[in-house]
Amino acid sequence: MARVLREVLRSGEFVVTSEIGPPKGSDVSKMSHHIEMLKDKVHALNVTDNQSSVMRYPSLGGAILIKERGGEPILQMTCRDRNRLALQGDLLFAYSRGIRNVLCLTGDAVPVGDHKTAKSVFDLDSTQLLRAIRTLESGKDMGGNTIEGKVEFCAGAIVTPEARPLEPQLMKFEKKVDCGAEFFQTQAIYDMDNFRRFMEYAGRFPVKILAGIVLLTSAKMAKYMTENVPGIFVPQTLIDELAQAPKGQALKKGIEIAARMVRAIKEEGLCAGVHIMAIGREEVVPEILQAAGIGFNGHKASDAGT
């Protein structure tokens, strides 16, 4: 059985988490395969919650599958699709099914997804959801009513170190800390100097930061991300590196870049760990870990080749 995330976060070990995207449909075989493949290679696995506002199998279902297979799930919860009644109810359900970690997100906007005419909820925001978790833990719901049974979560949130302007983002980061976030997964980072500067600031807070590593699969994707995805900056040197990869070798180069970043973060002790996102390419995560010198169960395999 996997260790609980809070314990790992407190142990001072280099923490490695990854992410599973649930299927569009009820066939969970591929997701189950990814869970089996990754559950013993990382400390915890996130399950995304209708990511990019695209309707999918729910994060709660994915988190239960991970739990049933002996992994450590991190339940992603966005505020886009559920009001405070539904969110609190799902938290109670999650706890009753052994889920102990929640990542609180605002959620992407409805118009960017595949149900463009849906009603957006956003009854709560990410800070208020964090506060709701701490309220439930105190034995009350948001309406002030007593709840039966215990609830306890290791709660996390996200932060975007490359947001422009940055200061409002940092102010929200601090609110999330105040509202009870224990760990943070960052939006994808690619510029190590910028990330070092961010950590000089974030390192002052009593929270664990997991650097977001998103696998680049081609120069085209890297260029698209830096030009179009808010809060992501890919330095030109990385785009060039991918562009110069021999034909058919771009993915391999992307894996190499991701591994290099993980290794650098670990060796410099820049932050508590990494959160690896290989959106749609979950099967290459073990390769990234191996190339980064991260062994099974998150332990370092060996120093050979470092």
Next chain:
Amino acid sequence: MIRSITKQKPLAEVLELLGEMERVFIIGCGTCTTMAHTGGQAEVLAMKQKLVETGKVVTGFLVIPVACDNLTEEALQQNLPAMKESQSLLILTCAFGVQTINRFLDFPVIPALDTLFIGKEIGPGLFEEVCIQCGGCILGETGGICPVTSCHKGLLNGPCGGTNNGKCEIDRNKDCAWTLIYERLQKQGRLSAMRKFQSAKNYQVEPKPGKTLFELERSGS
């Protein structure tokens, strides 16, 4: 000045709504829909032309000065004979106008416009939604800019991760409200207001539908 911002429904939808009703009386408004070129005199005449081309009989038309005003009743009464000849009223006012007309008459009303939002004129021809009448005004802590309305997600505690160099993740033509709020508060040396945690909002201050009876006598005395 606040304005009701509308856009015309596609003609096909209007025709579908009219269905079998052949005899149609058209009503426009001299205020908001005239300004927006969606339901003024010119648009009413254009609609008349289009309906005639599709074989409808236009029994008459009328552009009411301010359709949402209670004086509308008089304008309608004067045109009652022609309306009585009709099977429906096709209305090129905003939805406030449609409902005002509907209160005074008992004819089938068919809206030819979609009402988008109540907007504030920001510049010539530029209207923005600035308040959705939430019942718990937060403007004092947000530099006078409303995040409930101007932030796509109505967030109260600062920007989401989609904030993009001052623009919102849903549309590069729309400002990120939280960048505007930040800049305004920074200029005023009041960034501490933005650091304050805003707890979950009361969305039931006045449960829908809003209804208020002011005690006119007391306030007048």
